[in-house]
Amino acid sequence: MGLLNKLLTAVRGVAHEAGEAIVDEQGVRILEQEIRDSKENMNKAKTSLTAVMAESMAANRKVTALENEIKEYEGYVAAALNKGDEGLAMEAAEKLAELETEFNTQKTVAESFSSQVTQLKSTIKETEKQIEAMERQVNVVKTTESVQKAAEATASSFSGTTSSLNNAASSLERIKARQQKRQDQMAAASELAKDSSGEDLKSRLASAGITQSSNSASSVLERIRKQQQGE
Amino acid sequence: MQDVLNKVTEMTTHYTTEGGLHFYSELIDGETPLVKVTIEDRDEFPIYVTASSDQMLCVIYLFDEAQIIADKIHEMNEAMLRLSLPMPLSSFAKVGNQYVVFGALSSDSQDSVILYELETLSDNALDAIEALEQFLKSE
Numbered sequence: 001m002g003l004l005n006k007l008l009t010a011v012r013g014v015a016h017e018a019g020e021a022i023v024d025e026q027g028v029r030i031l032e033q034e035i036r037d038s039k040e041n042m043n044k045a046k047t048s049l050t051a052v053m054a055e056s057m058a059a060n061r062k063v064t065a066l067e068n069e070i071k072e073y074e075g076y077v078a079a080a081l082n083k084g085d086e087g088l089a090m091e092a093a094e095k096l097a098e099l100e101t102e103f104n105t106q107k108t109v110a111e112s113f114s115s116q117v118t119q120l121k122s123t124i125k126e127t128e129k130q131i132e133a134m135e136r137q138v139n140v141v142k143t144t145e146s147v148q149k150a151a152e153a154t155a156s157s158f159s160g161t162t163s164s165l166n167n168a169a170s171s172l173e174r175i176k177a178r179q180q181k182r183q184d185q186m187a188a189a190s191e192l193a194k195d196s197s198g199e200d201l202k203s204r205l206a207s208a209g210i211t212q213s214s215n216s217a218s219s220v221l222e223r224i225r226k227q228q229q230g231e
Numbered sequence: 232m233q234d235v236l237n238k239v240t241e242m243t244t245h246y247t248t249e250g251g252l253h254f255y256s257e258l259i260d261g262e263t264p265l266v267k268v269t270i271e272d273r274d275e276f277p278i279y280v281t282a283s284s285d286q287m288l289c290v291i292y293l294f295d296e297a298q299i300i301a302d303k304i305h306e307m308n309e310a311m312l313r314l315s316l317p318m319p320l321s322s323f324a325k326v327g328n329q330y331v332v333f334g335a336l337s338s339d340s341q342d343s344v345i346l347y348e349l350e351t352l353s354d355n356a357l358d359a360i361e362a363l364e365q366f367l368k369s370e
Contacts, residue, residue: 139283142263168294169367171275172360178272 028141035134042127049120056113063110066103073099235282235338236266242342243268248350268349276356278349282338289334289348291356296328298367307366314362320348321355332356 073096080089236258243256243266253271258264268278279290299307311323311330321332332355334348360367 136285167368168298168360169364169369172357172364175273175275175357182272 028138031134031138031141035131035138038127038131038134042124042131045120045124045127049117049124052113052116052120056110056117059106059110059113062106063103066099066106070096070099070103233264235287236264236280238342239266239268239280239282239287239345242346243349246346248346250350252350252353254349270353273353273357276353278352280349285338286335287338287340287345289336289352290326290331291333291352292326293330293332293356293360293363294367295330300366300368303366307363310363310366314359318355318359320351323359332359 073092076092077089077096080086080092240256240258243254246254248254252273254268255271256266256268258266263281266280268280270278276291276293279292281288281290296304315322318332321334324331324333332352334352336344336348340348
């Protein structure tokens, strides 16, 4: 059905000036008209499906009725022959031949109706799928347009700084710089916190071997040993 | 549709991710309402969220055609097509003359899924610009 191709026509891809509508209104209208046409066609198909199904049922009933009549007359012919009434048998046989001819005709009609029913049902299903797909496309086009419109509106209302029209590479640099600054600030803050608690000095003294960590295993052992000696 | 957007606005107003990203958002009314989600320190690349009956679209504008070095457009388009598949959850697209990254998700998506989508999309936008910087004019 070439839906993507239609979409490509609807959304003008290249050479778009800022502020210009990105969606070709005409293209959307064409798509919408096609949806309406397809829906109308589908409704027509559904109406004819009902009619054809009724015809098909009637034809099948006729076929069954003829089948029964044929069996009946086959019985009559045999009975007449048994009685030795050749004339009556012949008359019944003529009627039987007529019935068989009609049966063949009706059977063909019934078959053609039932294949029409199958055909119509699959056409309707197909059309329904197409309509759904087209509606989805129109929706995407409209959504895209509104995103674009809103993006332009918000970009212009937020002065230059937050505009998506700004240079992307320098925006990224600014973001990175801000992140770095934040990290530096956090590092500095934690450095400051360490300093003020004297932790930094202590740990430097400890690593220089000047002070001993109070909770080292050897100091604990020493303390307990002294307690035992004192007892 | 409006319900979905209200939900998104609510969940992204003053939300902080585990990684420490602060979200804030505003609902913008209009013919087609949308939510503008901004992440602190990444103000230049807000996320626009719209919703229809079956899907939500999350879009970040990257740059416009004018920012691309003239004779590198083809090469960049090629690179974008190749990057689209390995990029988690997001894809590249073009709206008018603007290049975007976007993610589409079901309108029935759980909150956690939507938040993860927004965070990933924002990360992808920054990653993408870094990767594509070589094709862009410096200023």
